[in-house]
Amino acid sequence: MIARVAWLFARPGSAGVATLALPVTAFAIVTGLLLTVLGGAQTFWTWTDDIAFTYQLLAVVALVLLVVPLASLGGAAARLSARRRDDRLSTLRLLGATPATVSALAVVESAVLALAGAVGGVVLYFLIVPLLALVPFRGEPLGIDGVLLGWPVLAGVTAGIVALAAVSAVLGLRRVVISPLGVRTRQDAPKLSWLRFAIGAVVVLVSFALMGALQVAGSAIVLIAILAAGFGGTLAVLNLVGPWVIRLVAKGQARRAKRPAQLLAARTVLESPKAAWRQVSGVAMTSFMAVFAGVGLAIVDLAGAGVDRESLELFTDIRTGILITVVGSFLMVACSVGVNQAAGILDRRDLYRSLDMLGMPEATMDAARRRAVMSPLRITAIGSALIAAFVMLPLTGAALIVQPLALVVIAAVLAAGIGVVWLGLAATRPMLARTSAAAS
Amino acid sequence: MSSFVLEASGLVKTYGQTRALGGVDLRVRTGESLAIMGASGSGKTTLLHCLAGIVPADTGSVSFLSGAGRVEVTALGERERSRLRREAFGFVFQQGLLIPELTAVENVALALMLNGMPRARAEEYGRGWLAALGLGGLEERRIGQLSGGQAQRVAIARAQVTGATVVFADEPTGALDSATSAEVMQALLDSTTGQGRTLVVVTHDADVAGRCSRIVDMRDGRIVGERVPAGAAGSVPQAAAATGADASTGAASEVRA
Numbered sequence: 001m002i003a004r005v006a007w008l009f010a011r012p013g014s015a016g017v018a019t020l021a022l023p024v025t026a027f028a029i030v031t032g033l034l035l036t037v038l039g040g041a042q043t044f045w046t047w048t049d050d051i052a053f054t055y056q057l058l059a060v061v062a063l064v065l066l067v068v069p070l071a072s073l074g075g076a077a078a079r080l081s082a083r084r085r086d087d088r089l090s091t092l093r094l095l096g097a098t099p100a101t102v103s104a105l106a107v108v109e110s111a112v113l114a115l116a117g118a119v120g121g122v123v124l125y126f127l128i129v130p131l132l133a134l135v136p137f138r139g140e141p142l143g144i145d146g147v148l149l150g151w152p153v154l155a156g157v158t159a160g161i162v163a164l165a166a167v168s169a170v171l172g173l174r175r176v177v178i179s180p181l182g183v184r185t186r187q188d189a190p191k192l193s194w195l196r197f198a199i200g201a202v203v204v205l206v207s208f209a210l211m212g213a214l215q216v217a218g219s220a221i222v223l224i225a226i227l228a229a230g231f232g233g234t235l236a237v238l239n240l241v242g243p244w245v246i247r248l249v250a251k252g253q254a255r256r257a258k259r260p261a262q263l264l265a266a267r268t269v270l271e272s273p274k275a276a277w278r279q280v281s282g283v284a285m286t287s288f289m290a291v292f293a294g295v296g297l298a299i300v301d302l303a304g305a306g307v308d309r310e311s312l313e314l315f316t317d318i319r320t321g322i323l324i325t326v327v328g329s330f331l332m333v334a335c336s337v338g339v340n341q342a343a344g345i346l347d348r349r350d351l352y353r354s355l356d357m358l359g360m361p362e363a364t365m366d367a368a369r370r371r372a373v374m375s376p377l378r379i380t381a382i383g384s385a386l387i388a389a390f391v392m393l394p395l396t397g398a399a400l401i402v403q404p405l406a407l408v409v410i411a412a413v414l415a416a417g418i419g420v421v422w423l424g425l426a427a428t429r430p431m432l433a434r435t436s437a438a439a440s
Numbered sequence: 441m442s443s444f445v446l447e448a449s450g451l452v453k454t455y456g457q458t459r460a461l462g463g464v465d466l467r468v469r470t471g472e473s474l475a476i477m478g479a480s481g482s483g484k485t486t487l488l489h490c491l492a493g494i495v496p497a498d499t500g501s502v503s504f505l506s507g508a509g510r511v512e513v514t515a516l517g518e519r520e521r522s523r524l525r526r527e528a529f530g531f532v533f534q535q536g537l538l539i540p541e542l543t544a545v546e547n548v549a550l551a552l553m554l555n556g557m558p559r560a561r562a563e564e565y566g567r568g569w570l571a572a573l574g575l576g577g578l579e580e581r582r583i584g585q586l587s588g589g590q591a592q593r594v595a596i597a598r599a600q601v602t603g604a605t606v607v608f609a610d611e612p613t614g615a616l617d618s619a620t621s622a623e624v625m626q627a628l629l630d631s632t633t634g635q636g637r638t639l640v641v642v643t644h645d646a647d648v649a650g651r652c653s654r655i656v657d658m659r660d661g662r663i664v665g666e667r668v669p670a671g672a673a674g675s676v677p678q679a680a681a682a683t684g685a686d687a688s689t690g691a692a693s694e695v696r697a
Contacts, residue, residue, distance in 0.1 A: 260553045267541035354537035357494050358598075359526025360554055361519075 023110075023165075024117040026339045030073050031121020031161050033328050035154065036128050037066060039147040040135060040324065046146075051310060055137075058318065062325040065285055066332070071164075073282075073336035076343065106169040114165030118158040125149075135324070137317050200241035207233050207391045234391050238284050238384055239277075245383060246376045247273035253375065261364050265371030273376075279340050280377040282333035283417045284384040286326060290413030291388035293322040294406035326413055330420045337373065337424030344369070345428060345435050352436040362436055369432065370425050377421055381414050445470040445606055445638050450500035451490050453483075453661075460486040461497065462661035468606070470505070473629060473639040475649035478658035484642045485610055487658065491640065492529055492608045493521040504528065506605065526554055530599025532628065534611040538583045538594055544570060545579035548597045555602060562601075569597035573627050589620035593627055600631045607632045609641040613648055625651055 041059040044052065092102060133144045210229060246269060254266035269276045345352065355365060446468040453461040460483045468474050468491070476484045489495045491502055493513045502513040506528055516524065525531075530551075538547045548566035553559055570579055573593040583591055592612060599607045612628060613621035625648050632639040633653070641652060649655045650669045657665040 258559055260550055263542070263546060263550070263553070263559070264539070267539075267546070271541040350535070351537055351539065354531075354533055355539075356522075357489075357492070357525065357533075358531055358551065358554075359522045359524070359529070361522060364554065 020113065022339055022342050023113050024120065026073055026076065026335050027114045027117020027161055027165065028120035028124055029331065029335050030070055031118045031157060032124030032128065033066070033121075033332060034070060034157055034161075035121065035125035035149060036132055037063060037324075037328060038153060038157070039125065039129065039149050040132055040142065042149065043137065043142050043146040051314060054314065055317070058321055062321055065289060065325055066328055070332055073332045073339065076336050076339040103170060107166045110165040110169035111162050114162045115158070118161040121161070122154055122158065125154075135320065137320065138313050194244070197241055197244050200237045200244075203233050203237040203240075204387060204391065207237075208394060234387060235285065235288065238288065238387065239281065242281060242284060242380060242383075243273040243277040246276050246379055249375070249379055250276075260360070261367035261371060264364075264368035265375060268368065268372040269376055276372065276376045277380070279337055279373055280333075280380045280421065282329060282336060283377055283421060284380045286329050286333065286417045287381040287384040287414050288388045289322075289326065289329070290410045290417070291385050291392060293326065293413060294409035295392055295403075298403040298406040298409075326416075330417060333417065334420035334424040337421050338427050341369065341373070341425060341428040342431060345432050349435050352432065356436040362433055365436060366429055366432055370422075373421065373425055374418075377418060381417060385410060385414060443470050444468060445505045446491055446502065446640075448487075448491060448500065448502045451487070451497045451502070452499045453486050453490060453495065453497050459661050461490065463500070464661070464663055466491070466656065466663065468638060468640060470638055471633055471636050472654055473633045473641065473652040475652040475655045476640065476642045476658060477644060477646075477649050477655055479644065482658040483661040484658050486661075488608055488610055488640060488642045492531070492606075493524055496521075504606075526551075527602065528605050530602065530604030530607040532592070532595045532599050532607065532609040532612045534614040538591060538598070540583050543580050543582055544575065544586065544594045547583065547594055548601050551598050551602050565601055566597065569601050569631075570594065573597050573631065587620075588616050589624055592616065592620075592624045596624070596628050596631055600635075600637075604637065606638045606640060609639065611643055611645075612641060613643070613645060618647070621645070621648070 041063065044055040044059050047055065092105070129144060129147055132142065132147045134141050136142075207229075210233075250266045250269035250273065254263065254270060257263035257266055352365060356362070444467040446466075448464060448466045451461050451464040451466075452459070462483075464483075464487055466487070476487060478484045486495070490497045490500075491513075493502070493504075493516065497514060500514070504511045504513050504524070511524065513521065513524065539550070542550065545563050545566040548569055549559065549562035552562035552565055557565075567576075567579055570576065570593075573596060575590060575593055575597070578586065578590065583594070586594065592615075595612075599609075607628070609628060613624050616624060628639065628641075629651060631637075639652070641648065643649050652669065655667045655669060656663050657667070
């Protein structure tokens with residue numbers, strides 16, 4: 001029975017093609033990028049010399065950095081594929097379907113979409129392999145054999161993506177299962193405690209102190225542990241403080257707003273500062289990384305003269321690694337903004353249509369939507385970069401952070417990060433136009 | 441000068457294989473409250489959308505008598521129609537369709553801000569309208585914190601705050617219980633025909649239609665009958681409505697309830 005109803009639901013409706021294609025594409029990109037990174041990194045584990053450990057460690061750092069935008073994109077895709085069916089699943093519930101049937105349907109549908117996307121992602125990975133093989137590490141290209149993953153890894157990643165989608169579907173639809181009416185009754189804007197800020201400030205200060213202690217660290221392991229703690233702690237803080245700061249700024253913006261788009265945008269952010277943060281948190285990671293990358297590259301550049309060949313190679317490879325990680329995370333952030341926006345537009349279809357009937361220009365709707373993302377994005381990108389610079393200060397000193405090369409890299413990475421989010425927004429504008437068009 | 445605020449002739453609209461309107465002629469008098477009745481699928485909402493310039497008709501014409509003269513709605517482009525809706529028309533939908541993130545007063549003020557009015561003044565007007573509709577003290581509530589009837593009155597305030605010449609309402613009481621429905625309908629009439637403005641309401645509720653000054657019945661995309669309900673309250677006097685006598689602003693102010 002479940003299979004039959006699932007098939008009936010799968011037939012595209014009025015907005016069907018987009019809601020099917022978007023999550024599938026997003027899942028494909030997540031899978032493709034994840035496999036690409038794994039393929040590139042696996043070579044490091046075949047090395048057995050002294051320096052191999054450094055490479056493995058750096059690869060793990062890069063993977064961890066990519067996991068955040070990866071998870072957020074996967075989650076967004078899963079939410080979108082689940083949302084498409086919210087209404088119809090509610091109806092099914094009203095018609096008497098059991099919660100088990102509804103849950104099973106949601107899981108089956110999301111999982112099938114994720115599977116389709118993941119398979120596409122594997123194909124994408126195979127298309128990237130020839131390019132990936134050209135990337136040089138330790139002075140020579142990785143080679144096709146070096147970057148080809150075994151079947152167990154391919155199957156494992158595919159299964160993981162499908163599982164992620166299924167779990168997200170279950171979480172997203174709990175609402176429908178609990179209440180047959182399953183409607184979002186947005187009543188109170190959420191309040192976020194100032195405690196978030198207090199905790200955040202403490203952790204940043206501790207990280208600052210830890211970094212200061214680096215100079216007296218005896219061994220490389222202690223050094224790396226302190227670096228990881230400072231790095232991880234500050235990232236966790238960003239997640240804690242981000243929504244709070246975004247809400248604070250939006251509150252002021254709502255008060256001062258003069259034009260309709262400004263007011264709408266500020267109120268949209270206030271409606272859910274956490275959702276606003278989720279959309280841009282990927283960029284927080286990248287802008288955080290931008291500072292590390294900028295300073296790291298500046299150190300490499302300064303240290304470049306008069307070191308042995310192996311260190312020089314390592315420096316070059318760090319540069320390559322940073323580049324790959326930044327590009328990968330940007331791709332995912334752009335996709336995740338696109339998918340989130342698509343879901344948001346579909347969610348508010350009726351409202352957009354009614355605003356169009358009232359005569360609100362589409363440009364105003366688009367401006368409001370753009371602002372609701374770009375304003376938290378600016379706060380996030382700049383705020384994260386400042387915090388990262390502060391934490392790095394004891395380690396590197398102000399002189400390195402203001403190195404021209406470091407500043408150029410930081411600025412370029414920030415600009416690119418903001419640019420890709422803007423692209424993600426622009427890509428969904430035609431969808432807004434179609435959705436709001438009253439002539440339907 | 442003609443006293444018809446809206447004149448439609450020969451309206452035809454098809455969606456795919458479905459003929460939603462099959463040649464409709466309709467004239468709406470200034471200051472009247474007109475109910476369009478019919479079963480689901482009779483074409484009443486499509487007619488409202490064509491009259492309001494939301495969707496263009498395939499053939500036929502709609503003209504609107506604005507302060508500056510007669511406007512051929514059917515000849516306007518998308519952008520001009522959008523502007524016309526914003527400046528001259530007001531809308532009330534079944535579900536209210538207010539913006540959930542905004543407060544009550546911001547929802548109302550937004551309509552004015554879209555026409556370029558500064559926010560402080562727009563909110564002042566908004567407060568005035570909310571108070572007039574019995575919502576004083578609820579200005580800062582978000583839409584989710586209001587009852588269905590209250591939300592619908594916010595929607596009425598939003599439709600009226602720009603001084604709309606014509607208010608179009610699509611099943612404005614469809615989601616309300618009968619007592620609240622009567623209150624909302626009264627508020628809608630008071631703020632439109634009660635102020636000399638025109639109300640066009642699509643409904644399948646006989647009680648709602650009975651409060652209007654004129655009813656047209658639709659079936660299969662055509663108007664199949666026209667009635668004047670007995671004892672319509674808060675509307676243009678029967679005689680004036682039935683004869684199409686001049687109900688310009690001056691005349692209308694005399695019938696203010």
